[in-house]
Amino acid sequence: MSFARLLPLLLLVPALSFADADKNFKVAPNQFSTGSVVEPVANMAVEAKGAAMVSQKPVFPLKSNNLYWRHKKGPKEYQWVQGQVNFTNFKKLHAFSLGQAHLNSFEVAQMRFYASQNKKAFQDEDDLYFDKYFIYSPRVPKLFFIKNGKWQILNETDLPGVAVIKSDRKDVYAAFEDAPTKKLPKAVYPLQPDTYVFMFSAPGTLPVADIGVVKSGEVLVMKPQLVAIDADASKAPDLSVGISDVKKTKNLEETEILFDQFIAELQKVVDLVDTNEFVKLYPKMKSAESVGLYSGEPNYETYRSAYEGSRMKAKSDWLNSNMKGVPELNTAFKKKLDSLQALPLRGSMAPTSFEPVTDKVVEGEDSTAAKMKAVRFKFGKDKERFDVAWEGTAKGLTAEELYKLFTEHASEVTVYITIKQNKPVWIRKDGVITGRHHYRYTRIEFEYQGKNMVGLGDFSLPGYIVDEPEVQEWLNHYDAEDIALQQGAAAEAKAKAAAAKESAKNDTVYAKDAYMPEFTKMSIPRIIRDNTFGAVALIDSGMFRYRGSVVRLSPFAIMTTEMTQKLFDQTMLRQQDTTKRIKDRSSFKNPSKPVHNITWDDARAACKLLGGDLPTEAQWEFAGRADNNEGALWTIDETADVGDYAIYRENSYKRGKKSEAYGPQMVASKKPNAWGIYDMSGNVAEWTRDKYFMFSFWVESSNPTGAMMGFSKVYKGGSWKDGESALNLTKSDDEDPRYWSDAIGFRCVFPRKLFEGR
Structure with missing residues (x-):
C-alpha cells in the first residue's frame, strides 16, 4: 500500500483514540440514576425539600433560577437533583463561566471534571453544581476536563450574586427595567456582579423603580417601598359641586355654568394633588453616591430614566385615586346635558338689525331701480350664544312689504325662532371652553296683529361657528324629509310666491349654509x-x-x-x-x-x-x-x-x-x-x-x-x-x-x- 493511501488511515488513528478517550471522560445518559434517594452532604448548596431528595434524569434546557446538583454515588452512577439555592453555602462555591469557556450547560452536564490533569478517568469530582450559565465546585478553584483528546482547563471567575426581593405582600410584581414583562421570582440568580434597575408594583399601590448593586457571591436584598393608594371616601376631591346640584339645575344654561365650575375646581384639585400630597409620600430617587456610582454614569442614568417614568405613571395613578366620585359626577352631567340638549327650543328674539337685499345691478343701470328680493335680519351679537343671520321673505308678503313692516312697525312685530335641538356647539381653545353657540336653527315666524307668517328663506352662520366639524356634520346630514322641506322652501323663496299650501311640511324652513357642499363619501385613497x-x-x-x-x-x-x-x-x-x-x-x-x-x-x-x-x-x-x-x-x-x-x-x-x-x-x-x-x-x-x-x-x-x-x-x-x-x-x-x-x-x-x- 502506498504512503498516499496509508496517510488517511494514519490520521484516523489518533482521531479514533481521542474519541474513545473523550468517551471515558464523559457521563453516559444511562449512568444517571432515576428514583434513588440522594443523601444530603455537608455545605450542600441546593435546598433539600422535605425529608429526602430523589434523583432525576437531566432535562434540557435547564430552567432559569434553579440550581442543579450532580452527585457521584459510585464509579458509574450519578445522581441529579434540581432545587433552589442555599444562599449561605452558595457563597462558598467556586464559579466557572460557561460563556467565557464557550461551553453550554447541555454538554458540561455530561462531562467529567477533575482537580488536576493527573487523575484517572474515574477520579472525577464527586460533587458539582450547574445552572444555565455556570458550573460550580465546592472544592477547587480550577477544573480540568478532556475535550478532543486533550486536557483543558476552566479558570475560576467571579461568583455570581443573588438578588432577593423581600416584602410583606405576596402579590408584589418585580421585573428588571430592561424586561418589564418578565416577572422575577423572590430570589433571582445567578446575577453577574453589576448594577441592576428593578421595577416594583402591586395591586392597589403606586409603581416604583429602584436600583441595587449585586456583588460577587453576595445577596442583594431589595425591599420595595410600595405606597398604598388610599381609596377612602376622605380622598374624594374637595368639590363644591355634587350630583344633587346637577339634578337641581332647571335649564341648559344653568347646567353649563355648573359644569364649567366643576371642571375649573377639578383642575385645581389636580394641581394640588400633584404638588403636595403625592410628593410627600412617593419614595425619593436614590443618589448616585448612595449606590457607589457617579451621576452621569450609564447605569445611573438608566435608573434615573426608569424612576422618572415610574413616578410619572404613579402620579397618574395617584391622581385617579383622588378622583373618587368624579366619574359618577361626570356621568350625571352628561345625562343631564344630553336630556336638555335633546329638547327643541322656540322663543321670541328681536333682530339687532335688518336691511334690504336687492338684485345685482347691471353696469350702466340706475342703482335705485334695483328690485328688492329679500330682507336680511341679524340676531344676537358677535361671539355670543345666539349669533345668526336670516335672509328671505315671509309667507304672504313680498320682500318690500316685509321690509316696510319692520321699518314702520318693528316694535309691534314679534319674531319667533325655532331650534331643532337645544344643543349649542362648544368651542374650545387649548382644552378650555371659549364659547357655546347655537346652530340648529330650523324655522322663523313673524307675528303681527295676531297674524302668524312663516319665513321663507335661509339661516346663515358666521364662519367661526360653521368651521366647527360638529356644525358641518349637522348642516350636511339632513334626513330625506329635511332635504325635501328645505328644497321646497327655497323654491318658494326664489319664486317669491305670495302663498303656499297649508302644510307644516312646506311651512318649515331648515338651516342651510350655501357654502357647504352636499355630503358625499370620501374618495378611496x-x-x-x-x-x-x-x-x-x-x-x-x-x-x-x-x-x-x-x-x-x-x-x-x-x-x-x-x-x-x-x-x-x-x-x-x-x-x-x-x-x-x-x-x-x-x-x-x-x-x-x-x-x-x-x-x-x-x-x-x-x-x-x-x-x-x-x-x-x-x-x-x-x-x-x-x-x-x-x-x-x-x-x-x-x-x-x-x-x-x-x-x-x-x-x-x-x-x-x-x-x-x-x-x-x-x-x-x-x-x-x-x-x-x-x-x-x-x-x-x-x-x-x-x-x-x-x-x-x-x-x-x-x-x-x-x-x-x-x-x-x-x-x-x-x-x-x-x-x-x-x-x-x-x-x-x-x-x-x-x-x-x-x-x-x-x-x-x-x-x-x-x-x-x-
Whole structure:
C-alpha cells in the first residue's frame, strides 16, 4: 500500500483514540440514576425539600433560577437533583463561566471534571453544581476536563450574586427595567456582579423603580417601598359641586355654568394633588453616591430614566385615586346635558338689525331701480350664544312689504325662532371652553296683529361657528324629509310666491349654509408602493365621528400593513449610529410577518427614522374604519365572517402551538378594508401616539391628540390572542410604554408632503 493511501488511515488513528478517550471522560445518559434517594452532604448548596431528595434524569434546557446538583454515588452512577439555592453555602462555591469557556450547560452536564490533569478517568469530582450559565465546585478553584483528546482547563471567575426581593405582600410584581414583562421570582440568580434597575408594583399601590448593586457571591436584598393608594371616601376631591346640584339645575344654561365650575375646581384639585400630597409620600430617587456610582454614569442614568417614568405613571395613578366620585359626577352631567340638549327650543328674539337685499345691478343701470328680493335680519351679537343671520321673505308678503313692516312697525312685530335641538356647539381653545353657540336653527315666524307668517328663506352662520366639524356634520346630514322641506322652501323663496299650501311640511324652513357642499363619501385613497416606506395609503382630510364627537383630520399617509420584519430591518440600516439600532425581538420569525415584542419608544423611534411617527388614535381609527361608522368591518358584509378580515383567537391562538396558524401571520393575508388597508383588526395590536388618562372631558375638534395627562400609551385593533369583541376598531386599551409583547406591533403615519408629485 502506498504512503498516499496509508496517510488517511494514519490520521484516523489518533482521531479514533481521542474519541474513545473523550468517551471515558464523559457521563453516559444511562449512568444517571432515576428514583434513588440522594443523601444530603455537608455545605450542600441546593435546598433539600422535605425529608429526602430523589434523583432525576437531566432535562434540557435547564430552567432559569434553579440550581442543579450532580452527585457521584459510585464509579458509574450519578445522581441529579434540581432545587433552589442555599444562599449561605452558595457563597462558598467556586464559579466557572460557561460563556467565557464557550461551553453550554447541555454538554458540561455530561462531562467529567477533575482537580488536576493527573487523575484517572474515574477520579472525577464527586460533587458539582450547574445552572444555565455556570458550573460550580465546592472544592477547587480550577477544573480540568478532556475535550478532543486533550486536557483543558476552566479558570475560576467571579461568583455570581443573588438578588432577593423581600416584602410583606405576596402579590408584589418585580421585573428588571430592561424586561418589564418578565416577572422575577423572590430570589433571582445567578446575577453577574453589576448594577441592576428593578421595577416594583402591586395591586392597589403606586409603581416604583429602584436600583441595587449585586456583588460577587453576595445577596442583594431589595425591599420595595410600595405606597398604598388610599381609596377612602376622605380622598374624594374637595368639590363644591355634587350630583344633587346637577339634578337641581332647571335649564341648559344653568347646567353649563355648573359644569364649567366643576371642571375649573377639578383642575385645581389636580394641581394640588400633584404638588403636595403625592410628593410627600412617593419614595425619593436614590443618589448616585448612595449606590457607589457617579451621576452621569450609564447605569445611573438608566435608573434615573426608569424612576422618572415610574413616578410619572404613579402620579397618574395617584391622581385617579383622588378622583373618587368624579366619574359618577361626570356621568350625571352628561345625562343631564344630553336630556336638555335633546329638547327643541322656540322663543321670541328681536333682530339687532335688518336691511334690504336687492338684485345685482347691471353696469350702466340706475342703482335705485334695483328690485328688492329679500330682507336680511341679524340676531344676537358677535361671539355670543345666539349669533345668526336670516335672509328671505315671509309667507304672504313680498320682500318690500316685509321690509316696510319692520321699518314702520318693528316694535309691534314679534319674531319667533325655532331650534331643532337645544344643543349649542362648544368651542374650545387649548382644552378650555371659549364659547357655546347655537346652530340648529330650523324655522322663523313673524307675528303681527295676531297674524302668524312663516319665513321663507335661509339661516346663515358666521364662519367661526360653521368651521366647527360638529356644525358641518349637522348642516350636511339632513334626513330625506329635511332635504325635501328645505328644497321646497327655497323654491318658494326664489319664486317669491305670495302663498303656499297649508302644510307644516312646506311651512318649515331648515338651516342651510350655501357654502357647504352636499355630503358625499370620501374618495378611496391612492396607494403608493415604495421600497423605503412599503405600501402607503394617501388619505385626504375629512371628518368622522370619534368618541362621541365629530372631528376633522388633516391629510396624512399611513402604511397599508403593519411594519414587517423585513422593512424593519431595512429601516434600522438607515441608522448610521449602530449603537442606536433597535434589535428586532420578534419571536415568530418571518420577513413578511409583523414586528412584535417592541416597546412604544422603540416603535416610535423606528417611525421617526423613516420621517414619520406613530399614528394618533384618531388617525388610526379614521384609516381603519375607512369612512364608515361601523367598528367591525365584517358587519358590513352580507354574510358576516370575522375570519375574512382578522387573524384572531379563533383562527390562531386556539389552534395551539403546534399549528402553523398559531401566532402572528404574514401581513395582508386577510381582506383589506374599503381603503385597501390590511390587518387593522387582529394579527397584532398596534401602538398609537396618544396618552391614556382615566378621565377625559373633551375631544379636540381638529386633529385630536389624546389626553393631556397620563403615562400609559394607547394601543388598538386587538391581536391573534383576542376574541372578536376586542377587534372592534372603536375600542382601545392602554399599557406602559416600556411594555412589549408578541401581541403588539405598529404601523407608521407620514406627512403627505413626503409623497408630493408621486
